[in-house]
Amino acid sequence: MPRRDGISLIARGPELGALRETFARAAGGQAGAVLLGGDAGVGKSRLLAELLDTADATVLTGRCLDVGEGGLPYLPFVEALSRLDRSLLESRPVLGRLLPGIAAGEPDTGDQASERLRMFDAVHGLLHTLSRERPVMLALEDLHWADASTRDLVLFLLSRLGAQRLLVIATYRTDDLHRRHPLWPLLAELTRLAAVTRVELAPFGRADAIAFVSAIAGGELPADGIEAVAERAQGNAFFCEELIAAHRSGTAATSGLADLLLARTERLGPDAQRVVRTVSGAGYTVPDATLRQVSEMDENRLEEALREALRHNVLVADDDGYAFRHALLREAVYEDLLPGERVRLHAGYARVAAAEGTAAALAYHSFRSHDLPTALAASVRAAARAEQMRAPGEALQHLEQALQLWEVVPEPDKLTETDEITLLHRASVLAGAAGEPERSVGFARSAVAKADLGDDPETSAAARHQLAVGLKTFGTLGEEMSAVAEQAWDLVRDRPPSTTRAEILALLARRWIWTSHENIDVPALYSYAEQAMADARQVGADAVEVDVLVTLGVFAEWEGRTGEAIRIGQEAVRRAAAIGAVEAELRARHNLAVHYAVEGRFPEAIRTGEENCRRGEEIGLAWGDQIMHSRADLVYLLYLTGHWDKALTTAELPAAPRLPWARVSGETLHVLTGRGRFEDAERLAERILELAPDARTKVVVDLAMAEAAVLRSSYDEAVARARDALDGLTAPARPALIDAVWATTVALSALADKAHTGGTRDIAAGAELYAEAASYRGRLHDTHSAETRILSARMDAELSRLRGHDDPDLWQVTLDRAADVPYWQAMASHRLAAALLAAGEREEAEAPLRAAYETATRLGAVPLRDAVVALARRARLAVGAPVADDVLTPRERSVLELVAAGLTNKQIGARLYISEKTASVHLSRVMGKLSVTSRAEAVAVAHRRGLLPDTPTR
The missing domain is CATH 1.10.10.10 (Winged helix-like DNA-binding domain superfamily/Winged helix DNA-binding domain)
Structure with missing residues (x-):
């Protein structure tokens, strides 16, 4: 059921399913109770409302209020029972002691224990009576605020659950339960009861939080804004909503959220509040020794204040020190500090950081305390340290702060012993390694502009080389890449050999990346490679030499010498690893995996891709260009080889930047559509194109959605999406032939299916598509790859089927070529069986039909399995267990x-x-x-x- 604002319940399927199962048992006469805990705002009430609104039961609800231990006894029961028919309540006069307006009917005996037992028993009896007519669901919310009497009545009722058709659900806030909270003993007692289940509602995971924020925002937030809100809210649904409201109002946080968060700290005593404010200035977990120095509090007072803050769940402690329970709570406290108070706090932390030699902390706190020279020098040191630790994202943050301060600090080059161009170059490299190519290009452009103000052509050429490397990631900026590379070469063409000159020559040897295939001069590429190799050897640029070796392997693959390409790739990996040339090593291993795949050696390609991803993670380059492509290729290869579940898990990258996430996730669309998860595929495709609207990603999405449309029998849509994929191949300088053949094959399949089900047989459209694919065959280099050979055979067979011939021999060729690609083989087996049946060869059709059924069932390829079953049913052949799909009367x-x-x-x-x-x-x-x-x-x-x-x- 959607909320009042129309948003359906998100990501709570398992919890809701468990609650419904418990209610189903209760409705069958096995009473039960659920203790539903979770932080404030995590979604307990929303989940409970979903259950109550969909349950066929008498629903009684009541909530506790924060009025202290001594006020409003039995409040949730009073609220819940008051909604019942008055005559039903008056039939139990003792309830008059509980409910206002109901006559007690009998005098009070004066024995308080006895009177309370009678009243408790009356409530129990009333619920039992109600449950005879209809299942009863009693919801008690915010039990953490319950008074002692309410807790006693809850224990009485739950300890007497038996054969009633009754389910009691009590919610409570875990973040309000300090160590001495009176609810703890009750929870411990109730949990021991067999009929009681305790459920802790955790915050959303990253993917679910993004889905929730996206649904709530309703298109008002861009993709990066959605991710920012999800990250800040840390999976708390209420915080997500409040942060979206803050965005709409243009404020950092809504007053409602800030007030709610600060109310937790206002319960603390003065010393505890002082400690909490001190911790808020750290921005990270504060070690105990640091907190003692910065707070300047007496040791005993500090420890008592910390105990109080921990007891009220404002702070949490671990072996490393003290931190806030939730990042937004820290933000609220920090924003509430006075300006001078903030400066003093950061100055205190900076003194400790300087004494300890921690550059990152010194850079942060010096900047916040307005000591800019110290902040600049520390930022440069912190960036270097982060690079050594293989943390490109953190290093980039420090460099950004250094660049921000460069113009406002006197003599920055003397202070840091470096120059601005070097910092910009490093920032560009780090942004690329962190999976943020747009920022990489931005820094590189700034480096080019700064370098051109000087008079060193080598520096200007090096800056342009880095810009071209950054532009390479996008694959659609061929004209600019070509211009930048040529400018770089012109600057060093007549200069002596150097590492920069060798790098530029090596890049020019790879100019197929930005040059259309009609214009590629392969002998010229060989010439650039040979010059780059000679320069690299002369100046001792071993990493460049290995990079050129990888390029020579690509040339060997183009010329059909795939075995030689593999040998070159293996040698390049060994040499790069030996000299520590990590970028060259990653490129070499990625290309080696590609060579294996081209030759159809898929297990070796998968193993090599996995090794490259692990190596990239080890050295802090998990989101760089090479590993992004390696992981995407790995997911695709797992799809090809039938390891569909592993493909989906390999693509789970919750912390990935947007471009790597989108590129890798795009390859899972083939699995989702193959399994008939069309709605999931549509949602994912929409999200992917939001985050990565580049030409290559769009081709992948269009291909997958064209396949989905065929499987859903939406033939015109399938042809249109395949046409979009073909049109998209004109954007990259180096489109893949397999994409052209794949898109054409899917379109021909849609046209043939449409004709087979009574639609128009559009042979002319099919012939036009086939001719276009053939034109790509003549222009691209990957004509001999295993996947292209399979799809080319299938394309020929689909064209035959469209023309009304459906030649079994063509499908047999496809089947033979697809021996190592289970899903494509099963599709070919299905089509072969259909062609054989059409030719009257019923007995020959049974084996391929059964093979297709077995493979589709193993993969979970429901649409293909259904199609196989339908064909077998029409042919009166048995292929496996019957499928319950005859749903029509x-x-x-x-x-x-x-x-x-x-x-x-x-x-x-x-x-x-x-x-x-x-x-x-x-x-x-x-x-x-x-x-x-x-x-x-x-x-x-x-x-x-x-x-x-x-x-x-x-």
Whole structure:
């Protein structure tokens, strides 16, 4: 059920399922209780509301209020029971002691224990009576504020749960339960009861938080804004909503959120508040010794203050020191500090950091305390230290701060012993390593502009080389890359050999990256490679020499010498690892995996890709260009080889920057569509294109969604998406032939299916698409890859099927070539069986049909499995266990058959002797059962699933 604002429940499926199971048992006569805990705002009430709104039960709800231990006894029970019919309550006079307005009926005996027991028993009896007529759900919210009497009544009721049709659900805030909170003993007692289940509702994970924020924002936030809100809220649903509201109002945080958070600290005593404010200035976990120095408090006072802050769950402690329970709470406290108070705090932390020699902390606190020269020098040192620790993201942050201070600090070059161009170059390299190519290009452009103000051509050339490297990631900026590379070469062409000159020559040897294939001069590329190798050897640039070796391996693959390419790649990996040339090592191993895949040695390609991803993580380059491509290729190879579950888990990158996440996630779309998870695929595709709207990513998405459209029998959509993919191949300088062949194959399959189910046989459109793919074959270098060979055979077979011939021999060729690609092999087996059946060879069709069924079942490829079952049913062949997909009633099937024959609802009604309205109702039910939205789609899906007899083709 959606909320009042229309947002459906997100990411709480397992918890909601558990609650519904518990209620189902209670409705069957096995009473139970659930203690639902979680931090304030995490979504307990939302989850409870979802359950209450969908349960067929008598629902009684009441909540506790924060009025102290002594006030408003039994408040949630008073609120819950007061909603019942008055006569029902008056039948138990003792309830008059509990409910206002109900006469007690009997005098008080004066024995308080006895009177309370009678009242408790009356409540228990009332709920038992109600549950005889209908299951009862009693919801008690905010039990952390319950008074002692309420807690006693809860214990009484839950300890007497038995055969009643009753479910009690009590919610409480875990972050309000300090160590001495009175609810702890009750929770401990209740948890021991067999009928009681305790559920802790955790904050959203990153992916779920992003989905929640995206749904709440309703398109008002850009992708990076959605991620920022999700990160700051740390999975808390209420904080997500408040931060979105803050965005709408243009403030850092809404007053409601700030007030809620600060209210937690205002309960503390003065010393505890002082400690909390001191910790807020740190920005990280504060070691005990640091806190003692900065707070300047007496040791005993400090420890008592810390105990109080910990007891009230404002701070948490671990072996490293003290931190806030939630980052937003720290932000609220920090924002509440007076300006002078902040400066003094940061100055105190800076003194400690200087004494300890921790550059990162010194850079942060010096900047915040306005000591800018110290902040600049410390930022440069901190960046160097982070680079040594293989932490490019952290190093980049420090360099950004240094660059921010460069113009405002006197003599920055003397202070830091470096120059601004060097810092900009390093920042560009680090941004690329951190998976942020746009920022990498931005820093590189600034470095070029600064370098051109000087008179050193080598420096200007090096800056342009880095800019070209940054532009390479996008793959669609060929003209600019070409211009930048040529400018770099012009600057050093007539200069003596140097590392910079060798690097530029090595880059020019790879100019196929930005040059259209019609214009590639392969002998010129060899010449650049040879010059780069000679320069590198002369100046001892070993890393450049290895990089050129990798390029020579690419040339060998182009020329069909894949075995030689593999040997070159293996040698390049060994040499790069031996000299510590990590970038060259990653490129060499990535290309080696590609060479293995081209030759069809998929297990070796997967193993090499996995090794490269591990190596990238080890050296802090997990999000760089090479590892991004390695991981995306790895997911794709796992899809090809039928390891679909592993493909999905390999693509789970919760902490990845947006471009690597989008590129890698795009490869999982093939798995999702193959398994029939079309809605998941659509949502993911939309998200991917939000984060990475580049041409390469769009081609991947269009291909996958074209496949999905075929499987959903949306043939025109499939052709359109395949056409989009083909059109998208004109954007990159080096499109992949496999994409052209794949898109054409999918489009031909859609056209053939459309014709087979009674649509127009558009042979001309198919021939045009086939000719376009053939034109790519003549222009691109990857004609001999294993995947291209498989898809080329399938493309020929699909064209034959579209023309009405459906040649079994062509499908047999596809089947033979796809021996190592299970899903494609199963698709070919299915098509081969269909072709054999059409040719009257029923016995020969049984084996490929059974093989297709077994593979589709193993992969979880539900649409293909359904198509195989439908074909077997029509041919009266047994391929495996029956699939329960005949969901239509005889009347619904009759209506659908007449729809397939082209009759209107009025004509169907006349034919079946029912009204036009009744025919429409039957058709609506059919469409709902088949999960379609149109008459044509209903016919197509029913035919594919074998729910209709074959429709003659036109």
